[in-house]
Amino acid sequence: MKLELDSQLSAHCESGATTNLLNFYKIQMNEPLAFGIGAGMYFGHLPFLKMNYMPVTTFRALPGLVFVRTCKHLGIKYFRKGFKDPEQSMIELDKVLETGTPVGMQVGVYNLPFFPAEYRMHYNMHNMVIYGHEGDKYYVADSVVAGEHTLTREELKRVRYPKGAFSPKGKMYYVISVPETVDYKAAVLKGIKKVIFEMTPPFWMVGVRGIRFLSRKVRSWPKKLGVKMASRYLGQLILMQEEIGTGGCGYRFIFAAYMSEAAKILDDPKFIEFAKQVNDIASKWREFSYQGARNCKERSGPEITYDALADILLEVADKEAQLYKDLKSHLRTHYNM
Amino acid sequence: MTDEKPTPQKPDTDNMEVKMDFEILHYSIDKEGQWDRKMLKNWGAKEIVNAQTWAIVQERIDEAKQKVLSGEMSPIGFFMVKCIMDVKLCAQFTGFSKCKVKRHMKPKGFKKLSAEKLQRYADTFEITVDQLVTLEEQLKKEPKTVA
Numbered sequence: 001m002k003l004e005l006d007s008q009l010s011a012h013c014e015s016g017a018t019t020n021l022l023n024f025y026k027i028q029m030n031e032p033l034a035f036g037i038g039a040g041m042y043f044g045h046l047p048f049l050k051m052n053y054m055p056v057t058t059f060r061a062l063p064g065l066v067f068v069r070t071c072k073h074l075g076i077k078y079f080r081k082g083f084k085d086p087e088q089s090m091i092e093l094d095k096v097l098e099t100g101t102p103v104g105m106q107v108g109v110y111n112l113p114f115f116p117a118e119y120r121m122h123y124n125m126h127n128m129v130i131y132g133h134e135g136d137k138y139y140v141a142d143s144v145v146a147g148e149h150t151l152t153r154e155e156l157k158r159v160r161y162p163k164g165a166f167s168p169k170g171k172m173y174y175v176i177s178v179p180e181t182v183d184y185k186a187a188v189l190k191g192i193k194k195v196i197f198e199m200t201p202p203f204w205m206v207g208v209r210g211i212r213f214l215s216r217k218v219r220s221w222p223k224k225l226g227v228k229m230a231s232r233y234l235g236q237l238i239l240m241q242e243e244i245g246t247g248g249c250g251y252r253f254i255f256a257a258y259m260s261e262a263a264k265i266l267d268d269p270k271f272i273e274f275a276k277q278v279n280d281i282a283s284k285w286r287e288f289s290y291q292g293a294r295n296c297k298e299r300s301g302p303e304i305t306y307d308a309l310a311d312i313l314l315e316v317a318d319k320e321a322q323l324y325k326d327l328k329s330h331l332r333t334h335y336n337m
Numbered sequence: 338m339t340d341e342k343p344t345p346q347k348p349d350t351d352n353m354e355v356k357m358d359f360e361i362l363h364y365s366i367d368k369e370g371q372w373d374r375k376m377l378k379n380w381g382a383k384e385i386v387n388a389q390t391w392a393i394v395q396e397r398i399d400e401a402k403q404k405v406l407s408g409e410m411s412p413i414g415f416f417m418v419k420c421i422m423d424v425k426l427c428a429q430f431t432g433f434s435k436c437k438v439k440r441h442m443k444p445k446g447f448k449k450l451s452a453e454k455l456q457r458y459a460d461t462f463e464i465t466v467d468q469l470v471t472l473e474e475q476l477k478k479e480p481k482t483v484a
Contacts, residue, residue: 011362011374032364032372052390053423110421116359118387122421146360163429235389238382253364257372272370279366293382296389 002132005102007141012251014066015040016143017104017127021067024102025178027074036258037073037187038066039194041251044206045214049165052121054236056165057214059250061198063106063125063166067173069194073187080173086157089170094133096174102131102141105172108162114142114149122164130156188262189335195255196324196331208321215313222306230306235296238289249289252282270330274323281319288312394421405473411447412472413438416462430461 005024008031010016015035022029035041040061047055064080071078083089096103108124109115115126132139138156140149151159160170199207214237221230241250256278263271291312294303331337360376367373401418404410417427424442428435433454440446441458450458452466459466468475 009362009376011364031362050423052393052421118391119359121390122426144361164426167429232389232393235386235393238386239390242382242386253366256366257364257374260366260370260372263370275366275370275372289382293385296382296385 001097001100001134002139003100003102005129005131005141007129007131008143009146010143011254012040012060012066013125013142013144014038014060014063014127015254017129018067018070020129020141020143021102021104021175022070022074022076022178025175027076027178027182030261032254032257032261033188034070035066035251035254036195036262037191038068038070039191039198040066041195041255042198042206043208043210043250045210045217046205047217051123051165052236054233057237057240059241060125063127063168064171064173067104067127069191070187071175073190074182074184075179076182077176077178078173079176080171082169082171084169086161086170089160089172090153090157093130093172096172097130097133101174102129103172103174104129105160105170106168107159108164108168109159110162111155111158113151113155114140114145114147116145122162124162124164124166124168184265188265189331189337191258192262192327193331193337196328199320200324208317208324211313211317211320215310215317218306218313219310222302227302231295231302234292234306234309238292238296241285242289249282249285252278252285256282268334270334274327274330277319277323277326281316281323284312284316284319288316394418402476406476408444411442411444412469413447413458414442415472416458416464416469417442420462427461431457433457 003024005020007020008016008023010019010031012031012035015031015038018034018038019029019031022034038061042059042061044058045055046058049056068078068080070076083092093103093105104127106124107126107128108122109126110120110122112120112126126144128143129141130138131141136153138151138153140151142149160168160172162168201207201209203209204213218234218237221233224230225233256275259271259275259278263269263275288309291304292309295306295309360378362374363377364372364374397418398415401410401415405412405415413427417424422430424435424438428438431438433441441450441454455466455469459469462469
């Protein structure tokens with residue numbers, strides 16, 4: 001049995017999976033919209049979490065949250081659960097597929113056969129949609145890697161139960177029922193409000209304060225770690241920003257597209273300005289990654305000083321802080337939120 | 338099972354070539370504030386950073402090889418690096434505790450391993466027990482092609 005799922009490609013795997021799932025239920029959705037309503041924008045520098053021996057910097061919300069929030073904000077009933085026993089999870093998956101429901105799931109990338117080899121790290125926050133199975137063969141719609149893919153039951157079980165940080169433990173999610181009419185306006189505003197809340201928290205490792213925290217850290221790297229390790233830490237940071245989760249510039253470009261989409265839905269030209277503002281921020285992030293990458297080649301000394309990089313980060317933090325301030329006051333004055 | 342060849346389950350970290358043909362959607366905003374998206378092969382600092390990541394892995398593998406040959410480390414340490422794991426991850430995959438994995442990483446601890454425990458490690462690294470036990474001889478014979 002194979003469901004008719006119109007699989008669209010996307011930049012961010014989870015908002016792509018959400019888009020594909022909701023499009024199946026005839027809810028008009030595109031990737032920036034799913035990403036924004038699900039409040040996928042985030043920042044956190046978490047030195048206590050190590051990946052590949054290096055501290056984790058995340059530009060995305062916790063895996064699964066984009067889908068959950070999009071459904072909550074749109075008033076859609078959903079199911080999301082992990083399983084302790086792999087066999088049980090596969091039986092449950094088969095049952096749900098039999099009822100004609102496409103199922104999204106969080107998987108680890110390392111054992112995923114169709115994923116490009118150079119990206120197959122122990123990274124457990126990838127999302128994809130299963131839309132049918134015939135015996136041993138499961139049809140997979142992956143929103144990042146183009147083309148039709150199939151996985152065997154054994155392979156699927158492997159990728160659903162990887163180990164390491166943020167192990168999915170067989171998490172799967174699907175839509176139970178959708179309302180007849182969907183209120184996009186309220187959902188869009190809720191999404192923006194959530195992003196503002198998450199990016200300006202009273203905690204120093206996440207949000208705008210997190211960017212400043214990272215800036216301080218970047219400044220101290222060459223003294224603390226030496227030239228070689230500092231260059232590696234920087235490489236890991238840029239890898240997170242540009243590639244892992246494959247958003248490009250920490251998803252800021254998608255958020256800019258969301259602002260532009262919000263202007264259409266809310267019929268408010270002010271959001272076009274916000275879109276340009278976010279685009280500006282994204283360009284600044286990209287400048288950081290371009291400049292930083294010059295230090296990532298194996299050389300005796302750094303080409304650009306880490307102080308200069310830290311200054312770019314401070315500039316980004318100032319710009320982002322200004323953006324959330326503007327957004328907040330705009331929401332308060334025009335929408336009473 | 339069918340007679341199809343099994344697809345390789347894990348990436349070959351020893352001779353990884355960073356290919357540049359993987360395309361990703363990219364968003365952009367034009368002057369009127371409209372968004373557009375297109376597939377791009379090359380973006381940002383992709384090439385340099387990705388190459389650096391694999392160079393680090395390669396360096397760790399070479400280091401581990403030397404250590405195995407000089408008798409400082411057991412084959413488990415080598416294959417752990419080859420599967421891009423650290424001690425914590427290896428402990429989670431195999432089900433041993435972290436300090437046990439550390440003990441097994443030393444030649445002395447490795448010699449005491451029972452057949453069952455060796456099998457557990459071999460399953461994790463997706464190799465045969467034979468490959469695990471005879472790693473040192475293989476490295477001496479042809480240092481380039483192992484597993």
